[in-house]
Amino acid sequence: MITAGIDVGSITAKAAVLDAANIVGTKIISTGYDAKKAGRSVLDQLLETLDMAAQDIQALVATGYGRNTVDFADKTITEITCHGAGAHFLNPDIRFIIDVGGQDSKVIRINEAGKVMDFAMNDKCAAGTGRFLEVMARALEADLDQFGDIFLKAENPAKISSVCTVFAESEVISLIAKGESRENIIAGIHESVAARISALAKRVGVAEPVMMTGGVAKNIGAVKALEDKLETSIRVSEFAQVNGAIGAALLAERLNR
Amino acid sequence: MSDPGQGADPEKERRKIKSVQKMKEIMTNYYIEAKGAADTGKKVAWITSGGPVEPLIAMDVIPVYPENHGAMIGASKMGVELCEKAEEMGYPRELCSYARSDIGCSITGGGPIGGLPEPDFLICCNNICGTVMKWYEVASRYYDVPLFILDTPFTHREFPPAAKQYVIDQIYEYIEFLERQCGRKMDYDRMQEVGRLSVEGLRLWQAVLDSGAHKPAPMTAFDAFFHLALIVTLRGTQEAVDYYRQLRDEMQERIEQGIGMVPNEKYRLLWDNLPVWYRTKWLSEKFAAHDACLVGDTYTSAWSGVLPYIDENNFLESMSVAYSQVYINVSLDIMIDTLRRMIDKYDVDGLVMHSNRSCKPYSLGQYDLQRMVMEELKIPTLVLEADMVDERSFSESQIETRIDAFMEILKS
Numbered sequence: 001m002i003t004a005g006i007d008v009g010s011i012t013a014k015a016a017v018l019d020a021a022n023i024v025g026t027k028i029i030s031t032g033y034d035a036k037k038a039g040r041s042v043l044d045q046l047l048e049t050l051d052m053a054a055q056d057i058q059a060l061v062a063t064g065y066g067r068n069t070v071d072f073a074d075k076t077i078t079e080i081t082c083h084g085a086g087a088h089f090l091n092p093d094i095r096f097i098i099d100v101g102g103q104d105s106k107v108i109r110i111n112e113a114g115k116v117m118d119f120a121m122n123d124k125c126a127a128g129t130g131r132f133l134e135v136m137a138r139a140l141e142a143d144l145d146q147f148g149d150i151f152l153k154a155e156n157p158a159k160i161s162s163v164c165t166v167f168a169e170s171e172v173i174s175l176i177a178k179g180e181s182r183e184n185i186i187a188g189i190h191e192s193v194a195a196r197i198s199a200l201a202k203r204v205g206v207a208e209p210v211m212m213t214g215g216v217a218k219n220i221g222a223v224k225a226l227e228d229k230l231e232t233s234i235r236v237s238e239f240a241q242v243n244g245a246i247g248a249a250l251l252a253e254r255l256n257r
Numbered sequence: 258m259s260d261p262g263q264g265a266d267p268e269k270e271r272r273k274i275k276s277v278q279k280m281k282e283i284m285t286n287y288y289i290e291a292k293g294a295a296d297t298g299k300k301v302a303w304i305t306s307g308g309p310v311e312p313l314i315a316m317d318v319i320p321v322y323p324e325n326h327g328a329m330i331g332a333s334k335m336g337v338e339l340c341e342k343a344e345e346m347g348y349p350r351e352l353c354s355y356a357r358s359d360i361g362c363s364i365t366g367g368g369p370i371g372g373l374p375e376p377d378f379l380i381c382c383n384n385i386c387g388t389v390m391k392w393y394e395v396a397s398r399y400y401d402v403p404l405f406i407l408d409t410p411f412t413h414r415e416f417p418p419a420a421k422q423y424v425i426d427q428i429y430e431y432i433e434f435l436e437r438q439c440g441r442k443m444d445y446d447r448m449q450e451v452g453r454l455s456v457e458g459l460r461l462w463q464a465v466l467d468s469g470a471h472k473p474a475p476m477t478a479f480d481a482f483f484h485l486a487l488i489v490t491l492r493g494t495q496e497a498v499d500y501y502r503q504l505r506d507e508m509q510e511r512i513e514q515g516i517g518m519v520p521n522e523k524y525r526l527l528w529d530n531l532p533v534w535y536r537t538k539w540l541s542e543k544f545a546a547h548d549a550c551l552v553g554d555t556y557t558s559a560w561s562g563v564l565p566y567i568d569e570n571n572f573l574e575s576m577s578v579a580y581s582q583v584y585i586n587v588s589l590d591i592m593i594d595t596l597r598r599m600i601d602k603y604d605v606d607g608l609v610m611h612s613n614r615s616c617k618p619y620s621l622g623q624y625d626l627q628r629m630v631m632e633e634l635k636i637p638t639l640v641l642e643a644d645m646v647d648e649r650s651f652s653e654s655q656i657e658t659r660i661d662a663f664m665e666i667l668k669s
């Protein structure tokens with residue numbers, strides 16, 4: 001059975017096509033201002049590269065904050081359940097998922113069958129999300145892609161105490177003014193994100209092994225800072241960013257159509 | 258009568274609680290009387306929601322509740338504008354939104370009923386929080402009226418005799434204060450009668466809430482939020498007793514006829530903390546769409562929750578202990594006992610906790626309670642971050658995802 005999953009996030013839209021639990025292909029595009037269009041377009045683009053047509057998809061589940069805009073989906077399922085299913089599929093040992101996306105971060109505890117046992121999401125604030133890192137990279141005129149590597153070079157991470165993105169930004173600016181090294185500031189930023197997320201994780205109760213998903217999982221600095229904070233090693237799959245879409249495609253298989 | 262055939266869905270009509278109309282009438286008359294007090298020569302006292310109102314009723318003083326007013330402001334979605342007014346004056350956003358919106362109202366005379374009638378004096382009982390003390394001090398200065406503060410010690414496990422005596426002494430000081438303000442003596446026979454009516458009203462209210470234990474539940478917590486107003490404002494009056502008897506009978510009838518509030522009740526949930534006043538409809542539809550029914554809640558149960566401590570024959574003194582034991586003036590140990598009992602009584606599948614930015618004493622410790630409930634009682638819990646009046650603290654898409662994900666857990 002060929003199924004598809006679409007994950008419309010705040011910054012990127014992802015799609016995955018599965019054939020009987022094998023990943024056929026995945027695609028990531030930026031969401032832009034029109035979430036509805038992005039959902040359609042990411043699937044179209046993926047189908048085109050796979051040389052498939054919309055009719056080939058037998059079931060489709062939409063997830064992500066824009067899930068309800070995907071009007072051609074057979075069902076919408078939250079990203080919590082989809083990430084649980086996706087992570088379990090990628091590695092059945094996983095018991096805990098930390099998903100850090102553009103606008104929010106969430107932690108999910110799953111059982112041996114991949115069923116969600118408990119979860120928590122960050123509140124309305126951007127601190128502890130990809131957006132926070134983006135704002136900080138801008139303040140430091142650094143390239144987000146190199147952010148993680150710079151982190152690893154730091155000797156003495158600066159202390160960023162503000163829990164709010166806006167305040168943290170001015171804190172960073174004053175650190176720059178004081179002549180603190182970029183490496184140390186960037187390391188401090190990662191530690192601050194890690195502190196926020198680990199507080200969320202501990203609220204739910206960390207179960208090992210842990211997997212990190214979402215766009216921020218590509219940032220080695222963020223992963224490292226979290227590993228230190230949680231005192232555990234964190235798995236990152238090559239499909240980290242499309243994990244939600246894969247989970248959605250998997251759950252589409254279970255739909256009674 | 259209007260033509261019922263015109264567009265009205267008979268199934269929906271059947272589910273509607275008929276007493277709602279009566280309730281609206283009583284509340285309207287109550288506010289008309291309170292606002293017209295200056296003409297009738299009656300005194301108006303502002304009192305905190307958890308305060309002992311019975312002596313006021315016995316002295317023929319009209320009690321007015323800024324918190325009930327705050328709830329009305331929230332429900333009419335006027336909270337943000339009024340809170341901002343208070344913030345312009347320098348009150349921080351961290352301050353309880355009942356206090357902020359009410360202060361905003363005092364200054365602007367705005368809000369759903371054009372502001373509250375001015376108080377002749379103020380009664381503040383700190384059994385609900387410390388915020389009310391400062392709030393009432395501000396009101397006392399602003400209106401230049403006397404303030405009586407009733408201090409109820411926090412209960413960790415026991416309420417020692419010294420604490421009891423401490424509150425009893427204050428109850429008599431409270432009565433002396435009222436006698437001075439009203440220029441006449443307390444009629445203790447009348448006081449006894451008011452005490453009796455208060456207990457009767459509380460029992461009937463509890464019976465109304467207990468109806469939620471039935472499957473399907475004839476009413477939800479969202480209905481309880483609405484019908485609560487009288488037990489807060491008119492506790493100790495015949496009117497409240499009559500109303501809750503009518504409401505209890507209606508619930509009884511619904512049970513007999515098998516009328517549930519949520520059409521296909523499959524999942525039964527318990528709500529913790531104050532309502533999100535500006536989103537009750539949205540939330541109730543959201544849960545109902547998942548066939549989930551909020552069959553009970555800790556908030557509306559708080560008033561009748563102290564019934565076991567009240568001795569009708571010694572109302573004044575037993576009331577001192579009772580008012581000190583309200584749900585948020587006790588330790589987490591006692592709270593978890595209460596939760597355990599409610600989870601059992603209402604036979605719920607999950608617990609939904611509103612982490613309310615405004616109400617610190619209610620929200621502090623919720624994560625510990627959540628952990629205890631999950632570990633000990635093994636039922637899933639959901640925490641929703643919001644605020645009862647200030648809509649700026651509500652994010653629809655985030656709340657929606659949390660509820661949907663929580664329901665996916667319950668359904669899987």
Ligand code: SF4
Pocket residue numbers: 324353354355356385386387388389615616617618619
């Ligand atoms: S802080 Fe809580 S208890 Fe105190 S007035 Fe506000 S809502 Fe009521």
